[in-house]
Amino acid sequence: MEFKRFLVNKLILFFMLSTLITVAIVLIGSAFDPEAQFGYKDMPVPIEYAALCMLPTFVTWSKRELSPKVLLVRKAIMLVLIEGVILFIAFMSDVIDTSRIGVVLAIAGSVLVIFVLANLFVWLKDAAEAKKLNRELEAFQKLHG
Amino acid sequence: MNVRIEQVEKEREELVLIRCHAVTDEVREIASFIKSRAGTLSGTSDAKQYEIPVTDVCYIESVDGKTFLYTRNRVYETAYRIYELEELLKPKHFLRIAKPMLVNLMKIKSIQPAFNGRFTATLSSGEKIIISRNYVKALKAALKGE
Numbered sequence: 001m002e003f004k005r006f007l008v009n010k011l012i013l014f015f016m017l018s019t020l021i022t023v024a025i026v027l028i029g030s031a032f033d034p035e036a037q038f039g040y041k042d043m044p045v046p047i048e049y050a051a052l053c054m055l056p057t058f059v060t061w062s063k064r065e066l067s068p069k070v071l072l073v074r075k076a077i078m079l080v081l082i083e084g085v086i087l088f089i090a091f092m093s094d095v096i097d098t099s100r101i102g103v104v105l106a107i108a109g110s111v112l113v114i115f116v117l118a119n120l121f122v123w124l125k126d127a128a129e130a131k132k133l134n135r136e137l138e139a140f141q142k143l144h145g
Numbered sequence: 146m147n148v149r150i151e152q153v154e155k156e157r158e159e160l161v162l163i164r165c166h167a168v169t170d171e172v173r174e175i176a177s178f179i180k181s182r183a184g185t186l187s188g189t190s191d192a193k194q195y196e197i198p199v200t201d202v203c204y205i206e207s208v209d210g211k212t213f214l215y216t217r218n219r220v221y222e223t224a225y226r227i228y229e230l231e232e233l234l235k236p237k238h239f240l241r242i243a244k245p246m247l248v249n250l251m252k253i254k255s256i257q258p259a260f261n262g263r264f265t266a267t268l269s270s271g272e273k274i275i276i277s278r279n280y281v282k283a284l285k286a287a288l289k290g291e
Contacts, residue, residue, distance in 0.1 A: 005278070009262070060261065065243055065277050071260045119260075126258030129281075133256045133264070136288040141251055143290075144238060 006061055010054055016118055017050035024110035032103055036095075052089065056081030079115050086111050177224065181233050188214050188221025197221055199237050203252040203268045205230055207245040217270040240287050242266070243277040250287065 025046060029036055059081065060066075060074045090096045090107050097103050146165070153159065161179050165172050177187050185196040201216045207227040214221040225233070231241050238250045252269045256276070259265045264276040276284060 065263075065275055067275070068259050068265070075260065122262070123258060123260075126262060126264070130256050130258045130264055133285070133288065136285070137250070137253055137256065140288045140290075145251060 003061070010057060013057065013118060014050050014054050016121065017053055017114065018046050020114040020117060021046040021049045021053075024114060028103070028106045028110060032097070032100070032106065049086065049089065052085050053082050056085060075119070079112070082115065083108055083111050174224075178233070181225075184237075186214060186221075186223055186225070186230075188223045190219055190221045195221060199234065199239075200249075200251070202239075202249055203270050203272065204249060204274055205234075205239070205247040215270075215272070238287075240280075240284060242280045242284065243275060244279075246274065248274065248276075 056078050059078050060071065066074065086107060087104070090104070091098050096107075163172055163175060180187060180196060181199070184199050186199060186202065188195050188197050197214055197216065202214050203217065204215050205223075205227065206213050206215065212223050212225055212227055212230070214223055223230075227241075227245060227247065230239070231247055234247065239247045240250055242248045248266060248268075254267045254269050257265045257267065259275060262278040262281070264281065265273050266276055267273050
């Protein structure tokens, strides 16, 4: 894959993650700390988290075409790294109460859910494209067969 | 080498005759090109030379500088380079789908999504090959006849 194209895809993923992380913060915050107050300095937090989550995604970069199996393994490594990054931030943070196991599990779970959702959106987009390609292929083969 | 083209009546068989002092690589290359235009490709399998109908080839792959032709149940090595075959077989509905690979569009049974915006093509032989995302745009254009 071209590196430029790879970066464009990562940018799309970055915006998708920013949105999903915002949703996750709202859901986890409402469940564990509904009275919390936020200021302007807290607003970039989802963007910062999304940017940090982007770093492990570079493990899927390869100049050569990766086989589906290798890509699956690299994606699994990427998930483990993202979990590590997010949990590290959580444990370093003063505002996140990591002494409560429920909070830690909710954060780890939300990372997994976001990861699955982000990949699911991409898969659904590709599945729709594959459906269209199959229709066009059928028409092409009828015309030239 | 002089080149002479002679038109014949429809009743007579078309023939390309190469009159040469020695059968050199250059002569073989010309013969191979003519055969490919006529719808066959020269290939070797188990040290034997074969003329493979282009319509039987499912896909072509370049591995470590060697080019292989894959039919439903056999693999042949050919002297052609992948870029030569790409040009040569364009009118025969072959398309590049990855850097080292050409596919016969008439042999694709279905296309499924793979990870990261790539696709998997299932061929009529049952084999599955990856369509690189860099070539998806070209595939779409080819299917639309562009």
